[in-house]
Amino acid sequence: MAEPMRIRATMAGDVADVKVLMNHPMETGLRKDAKTGQLVPAHYITDVTATVNGASVLEAGLSGGISKNPYLGFKVKGPKAGDKVVVNWTDNKGDKNSAEATIG
Amino acid sequence: MNALRRNVLKGAAGAGTVAVAVAAGLLKPTQALAGVPRSAFEAKSVGDALKNMGASGPIDSKDITIKAPDIAENGAVVPVEVTSGIAGTSAIAIMAEKNATPLVADFSLKGGAEGYISTRIKMGQTSLVRAVVTAGGKTYTAAKEVKVTIGGCGG
Numbered sequence: 001m002a003e004p005m006r007i008r009a010t011m012a013g014d015v016a017d018v019k020v021l022m023n024h025p026m027e028t029g030l031r032k033d034a035k036t037g038q039l040v041p042a043h044y045i046t047d048v049t050a051t052v053n054g055a056s057v058l059e060a061g062l063s064g065g066i067s068k069n070p071y072l073g074f075k076v077k078g079p080k081a082g083d084k085v086v087v088n089w090t091d092n093k094g095d096k097n098s099a100e101a102t103i104g
Numbered sequence: 105m106n107a108l109r110r111n112v113l114k115g116a117a118g119a120g121t122v123a124v125a126v127a128a129g130l131l132k133p134t135q136a137l138a139g140v141p142r143s144a145f146e147a148k149s150v151g152d153a154l155k156n157m158g159a160s161g162p163i164d165s166k167d168i169t170i171k172a173p174d175i176a177e178n179g180a181v182v183p184v185e186v187t188s189g190i191a192g193t194s195a196i197a198i199m200a201e202k203n204a205t206p207l208v209a210d211f212s213l214k215g216g217a218e219g220y221i222s223t224r225i226k227m228g229q230t231s232l233v234r235a236v237v238t239a240g241g242k243t244y245t246a247a248k249e250v251k252v253t254i255g256g257c258g259g
Contacts, residue, residue, distance in 0.1 A: 058212065071224050072221075073185075
């Protein structure tokens with residue numbers, strides 16, 4: 001189920017700029033299927049967590065109000081090039097995905 | 105970040121694992137994984153959402169910058185960037201005021217995370233995009249209007 005997730009992390013001065021692209025339909029549960037007229041069941045990421053070298057830097061709660069294939073950018077002060085960024089997400093159906101990247 | 109939480113997140117059974125942890129009283133149900141209770145995401149108005157977040161009466165702040173288009177052609181994808189210049193920013197929440205459920209996302213910033221979040225949101229119609237920033241136990245807010253040509257919440 002879980003599609004790959006892409007992370008890019010680059011250092012800009014002493015701040016790591018992390019960009020994450022997740023693959024997810026992000027259905028709100030309010031949209032109707034054009035063919036059947038039935039509501040498309042809600043299916044969206046509810047939680048995203050990010051760690052740098054195992055230390056938590058971001059815990060996010062998301063809703064269906066985030067666009068399909070969510071993009072998330074954040075900045076972390078302190079890490080060095082070569083440090084490891086790990087991003088995990090969980091959706092409302094219990095699916096989850098995790099990816100890691102090295103800060104470059 | 106405690107070891108239990110890591111295990112919960114890594115648990116193969118997903119929601120099941122979380123449910124078990126909640127049932128066992130290891131995690132508080134209202135804040136199973138994030139800082140804001142899920143009820144805030146279901147709130148139908150900005151006021152209710154703020155109340156459920158425990159952030160009633162936020163103070164208007166000029167130190168919060170919201171970067172979003174003045175006119176969004178496609179409401180399904182509206183890029184929003186929030187920068188908080190407030191020292192000690194620990195959380196940033198984003199709301200689209202006229203969406204069916206205004207609270208779009210909440211970000212708890214920890215470790216060395218800066219007061220900056222960039223993402224893309226859906227907007228049903230023209231409305232204010234509001235950022236709610238928590239810093240030092242206080243809440244601050246700022247808003248920017250985004251005109252939406254084609255709504256992105258319906259079919």
